[in-house]
Amino acid sequence: MSLQLFTVADFIKIAITAPVPRDCESERITRLLELGWDRVHLRYPSLTLTQVRKIVELVPQKWHGRLRLHGHFELINEFNIGGLHLNSRCPAVPSGFRGAISKSCHTVDEVRQASAGGRFDSVTLSPVFPSVSKPGYNPVLTKEDMRVAASMMPVIALGGVTPRRIALLKQLGFAGCAVLGAVSEAGTLDELAAVTEDFNQNII
Template identity: 40%
Template sequence: MKLIVVTTPTFFVEEDKIITALFEEGLDILHLRKPELPAMYTERLLTLIPEKYHHRIVTHEHFYLKNEFDLMGIHINNRNPEEPHDYHGHISCSCHSIEEVKTKKAQYNYVFLSPIYDCISKEGYNSPYSAEELRKAASEGIIDNKVIALGGITPDNLMEIKDFGFGGAAVLGNLWNHFDACSDQNYRSVIEHFKMLKEMSE
């Protein structure tokens, strides 16, 4: 099962070092999500991440970065609902219902379905899905290896995500909550937590 990390929406000083360390520990894909922030900050971050990992990064904004930095691809969502007209390459997409997955999955390399559990990074963003609904969607072939679970993913529910038949899990709040940019002297706890998630996902 794929393990995807979604970045925090803001930048912080140690971010490039943590992302590089995550790739070194076997991160499959990084989703670079920095809504509302100027492209120059994203460009700066990408220049600090070794080029050998750029082909495993998907950007949610500033789609020209895909070609400029030879990234893996782009991600479509409500803020950026369409790919450039001349775009060719990897595209993923955010979905917020099982029906949306059913209609969109074939058009993309993979899709996110969220929130599977109550969201950690967005307060009040609660899951609308029951376990029975998710198992039914899997039995009907809607949830499969092209569908990535997002929202509230923790070590406590990662095995259930596997059981539901998802092709991967995307983590955000549960990982980044292990690092306080204002007070932490190192980022060992983030890396150790990621290693545990990675081991459980395999």
């Protein structure tokens, strides 16, 4: 097994949208990308295709390449979306799609299988800490599990990620972090900026 090596500059910072969008959802997504988040994952399990389409339409086109869909994959035919993220709700790649694909994983074996397939540019592994957005959703992974998984391919830590935990994630070899709770709890654009700065200071 070859060890994946990542520098600080490589550490990826991903924001995941809350399942229920705010009135200013598109503006929040745009602001996150302006602030330097590498990707924003659009995860709206209860929304219709029309509702998600409207959110994407209101995000400036120059940012579409840094969006990734967790569902509503039909939108790849309408927008220059950066990629897809497979999960239990949407486990299959649309026919003919050749763009970037990531995947949700919850065990070392799932990461191993994803790595062997060679189709995914990264996977999320969760939960690595007690979840901020899902009370009671606690990790069963040990630090050694995380270290082994992170050595196989670019693995993004998800679940309970806060700025103070970034140093540990880097020590374990994670390629980046995905954040839902800490971002969704920021009520205003100014609070989003403050949260982002906190993460940036701990990634340096």
